[in-house]
Amino acid sequence: MKKQLTIAITGLNNTDNPGPGIPVIRSLREAKGFDLRIIGLAYENLEPGIYMEDMVDKTYQIPYPSGGADVLLERIQYITDKEHIDVLIPNFDAELYTFMKAEKRLLEMGIHTFLPTIEQFEERHKAVLPKYGEKYGINVPKSTNLTSVSDIRKLKKEYEFPVLVKGKFYDAHIAYNDEQVTSYFNKISAKWGLPIIIQEFIKGTEVNVVALGDGEGNTIGAVGxxxxxxxDKGKAWxxxxxxxxxxxxxxxxLIEQTKWRGGMELEMIRTNDGKYYMIEINPRIPAWVYLAVGAGQNIPEALLRLAMGEKVAPMxxxxxGTMFVRYSFDMIGDISQFEKLSMTGELENIHKKTKQ
Amino acid sequence: MMKIKKNIAVSESGFVFDAGTGETYSLNPVGVEIVKLMNEGKNQEEISNYFLSNYEVSQGIFESAYFDFVSILNQYNLIER
Known part of the structure; x- marks a missing residue:
C-alpha cells in the first residue's frame, strides 16, 4: 500500500526565473511508494504553478515572511488544521530563515521539515563567503560588502574591473566601471536591501551541483x-x-565537513587552469533539480524520506549527458479561478477536479 | 602516444561529448578515424602510414593537417596529459 502524505511546497513561480516548487513537485509525483496530496503555498496570485495540471492539488495564499514570522505561522496553522500537512518544503532563500527558526513550532503542529541549521545557513551567506572559504579550505573569489554608495569609489584600489555586483539573496550583475556599480547598487538594494556584495570576477566556466546532505556528513545525492x-537573468534555460x-x-x-542538512546548490567557476572557485552556496534545492531526477537521482524524494525520519541510502x-531544455507555455484559465484565490486565499486545482 | 581523455565520448557519427565540461563538438569522418586510431593506441607514425596507404594524400599534406587537428584537440583539452 502506498504511503499517504500531505506535502506543502512554496516556490510555484514557474517563470523565466523559476522557483524550485514545480520541479520539486514533479519529482515527488514520480516517487514510488507514495500517494501524495500536494498543497501549494503561494505568495502571489499569478504564480503559474497554482494553475498547472497535475502539480498542486490545492493552493493557499501565504503572507510574505517580511510581514513577520507570527503571521506566517498563524496562516500555516490554519492550513494544517484543514490539510494535516506532514512535510513542508520551502524553496525560497528569503523565507528559509523564518522556517528554520520555526522548526520546533512546525513540528508541534505535526509538520516535518529537513532544513539546514541556522549556523549552516548563516555561515554560507554571500556576504561572509570568504570566511567560509578559509574555514573549509575552498577557493572563493575576493569580495567586499558595501553598505553605502560612497564606498564604491574605494573599489578601484582593491579590484580590477569587471566585478560582480550581487544582492544578499538574489540578483547578480557584471559591472565594468564605477557608474555601473552605482546603478546596480541602487537597483539591487532597492529590491533586496543591504549589504550589496562586490565580488571579484573569475574568468572560467560556471558549473553547478545539486546535492543533499543528511545532516550527519553523508552526501545522499549529488549531480553536476x-x-x-x-x-538574460543568468538562469539556466x-x-x-x-x-x-x-x-x-x-x-x-563540504557536506562532510559542514554536516550539511537538506538540499543545496553549489555554484562554482572552473578556470582554464583547472581551479575551482565557489561563487555561491544556495541553501535549498535549485529549480533545475528535475534534471537530477532524469539522470537517476530523485533528490526531492530522498529529502522527503529524510524529513519523515527514514534512513536513505546514498545515490x-x-x-x-542527460539534458534539459525549458519552454514557456500559455495556459488558459478562467477569471473565476483567479477570483476565488484573490477573495478566499484558497484554490482547489480545477484540473484535478475534472479528472475525478 | 596520444589518447583522447577517458570521460570523452565519441560516437560513430562524429559527435563528441566531454562529460567533464558538458561541451560538445563534431568531427568529420577523417577526424573520427584519427580519434579511433589514437584510442587504439596507435602512434603518429602508425596513423600516418594508415592514411598514406588508404587515401590519396602526400605525407607532407597529411602531417600538416594531422598536427593542426591535434593542436585543436589540445586547445579544447580533449587529450590525456
Whole structure:
C-alpha cells in the first residue's frame, strides 16, 4: 500500500526565473511508494504553478515572511488544521530563515521539515563567503560588502574591473566601471536591501551541483550540471549533466565537513587552469533539480524520506549527458479561478477536479 | 602516444561529448578515424602510414593537417596529459 502524505511546497513561480516548487513537485509525483496530496503555498496570485495540471492539488495564499514570522505561522496553522500537512518544503532563500527558526513550532503542529541549521545557513551567506572559504579550505573569489554608495569609489584600489555586483539573496550583475556599480547598487538594494556584495570576477566556466546532505556528513545525492543556455537573468534555460571528479570531491568534502542538512546548490567557476572557485552556496534545492531526477537521482524524494525520519541510502551514480531544455507555455484559465484565490486565499486545482 | 581523455565520448557519427565540461563538438569522418586510431593506441607514425596507404594524400599534406587537428584537440583539452 502506498504511503499517504500531505506535502506543502512554496516556490510555484514557474517563470523565466523559476522557483524550485514545480520541479520539486514533479519529482515527488514520480516517487514510488507514495500517494501524495500536494498543497501549494503561494505568495502571489499569478504564480503559474497554482494553475498547472497535475502539480498542486490545492493552493493557499501565504503572507510574505517580511510581514513577520507570527503571521506566517498563524496562516500555516490554519492550513494544517484543514490539510494535516506532514512535510513542508520551502524553496525560497528569503523565507528559509523564518522556517528554520520555526522548526520546533512546525513540528508541534505535526509538520516535518529537513532544513539546514541556522549556523549552516548563516555561515554560507554571500556576504561572509570568504570566511567560509578559509574555514573549509575552498577557493572563493575576493569580495567586499558595501553598505553605502560612497564606498564604491574605494573599489578601484582593491579590484580590477569587471566585478560582480550581487544582492544578499538574489540578483547578480557584471559591472565594468564605477557608474555601473552605482546603478546596480541602487537597483539591487532597492529590491533586496543591504549589504550589496562586490565580488571579484573569475574568468572560467560556471558549473553547478545539486546535492543533499543528511545532516550527519553523508552526501545522499549529488549531480553536476553545466548550463548550456542562459537567460538574460543568468538562469539556466538548458543544461547537461557532467561529472568532474574535482567538483564532486569539493561537494562531498563540504557536506562532510559542514554536516550539511537538506538540499543545496553549489555554484562554482572552473578556470582554464583547472581551479575551482565557489561563487555561491544556495541553501535549498535549485529549480533545475528535475534534471537530477532524469539522470537517476530523485533528490526531492530522498529529502522527503529524510524529513519523515527514514534512513536513505546514498545515490552514488547518475547518467552523464542527460539534458534539459525549458519552454514557456500559455495556459488558459478562467477569471473565476483567479477570483476565488484573490477573495478566499484558497484554490482547489480545477484540473484535478475534472479528472475525478 | 596520444589518447583522447577517458570521460570523452565519441560516437560513430562524429559527435563528441566531454562529460567533464558538458561541451560538445563534431568531427568529420577523417577526424573520427584519427580519434579511433589514437584510442587504439596507435602512434603518429602508425596513423600516418594508415592514411598514406588508404587515401590519396602526400605525407607532407597529411602531417600538416594531422598536427593542426591535434593542436585543436589540445586547445579544447580533449587529450590525456
Amino acid at each position: 550540471m553545466r548550463k548550456q543556455f542562459i537567460t 538548458g543544461g547537461i549533466t557532467i561529472k568532474d571528479d574535482k567538483m564532486m570531491d569539493i561537494t562531498y568534502k 552514488t551514480s547518475y547518467t552523464l
